[in-house]
Amino acid sequence: MRSAHRLASAALFLLGLATAAHAADEVAVAYQTSVDPSKVAQADGLYEKATNAKINWRKFDSGADVITAVASGDVQVGYVGSSPLAAAVSRNLPVVTFLVAAQLGSAEALVVRNGSKIEKPADLVGKKVAVPFVSTTHYSLLAALKHWKIDPAKVQIVNLRPPEIIAAWQRGDIDAAYVWDPALGKAKESGKLLTTSAEVGKWGAPTFDAWIVRKDFAEKNPQFVEQFAKVTLDAYAAYRANPKGWVGNTANIEKTARITGAKPEEIAGLLEGNIFPLAKEQAALLGKPTVRAVADTAVFLKDQGKVDQVQSDYGPYVSPSYLKLAASK
Structure with a gap:
């Protein structure tokens, strides 16, 4: 597996080779399997209708992989967690955050496998814990260990993507995993929660997911970004206005499950686990x-x-300017 440093180096190398942004009539968008209301809009083709563009939706298993694709120019818009975002912009990746996709809570969690003999945080010492490196769950795991006063060097932290976590869990190769759905749901079938990102956030390490866009693309195609933001926020508004009614609509559940791979019966709880x-x-x-x-x-x-390194100012990587259409309603 590639280390965080090698991944970052590869991303910067690819950034140097990046070609000009694609025309707005065809856009590559990187999404992940996180459960959120906008997956219905994605399934219904509402983004394409609003932007009048052909969107090539590309599924990724980790924010680190999304960052590499954005850096290379292969993807113009991407969904990432706050940890890979912070790592990327600390290395001067020319992107801007135009939406907070979700404020993370119990939809990301540390699960310990039944039979692992992990009953309390101290029992993690010497155990094998899987997590996608440079992800929000990696950040939350390290923050939790710090809160519990456990030296990370005394825990066998292994770098696995969510699909690999599922396979390793089923083989019994790992003792615990800090991850999101659908891997989280699979782990909970034969494990128990040790903590969640909602709890870790209360300890002083909140996490969030975000939509980012390459600056060169956004400068040439601001209307695409504005329309993309509006469709997403309209989907959030529909859910927030009537969560029970939204979940009670079987079509919403089916579409979300199809795109994310989450179990239909768990989608309601996963939506409740985050703030949109x-x-x-x-x-x-x-x-x-x-x-x-x-x-x-x-x-x-x-x-x-x-x-x-840490930037002296992260302001240039965050912008509310693409909320115009959504705010004008």
């Missing part, structure tokens, strides 16, 4: 709160040896 900010909330978040969160994450990653 509306337009007015986005306007407040996409300023000092997000800039501070990215900066704090970057400092933590530097302390952990995951990045070599």
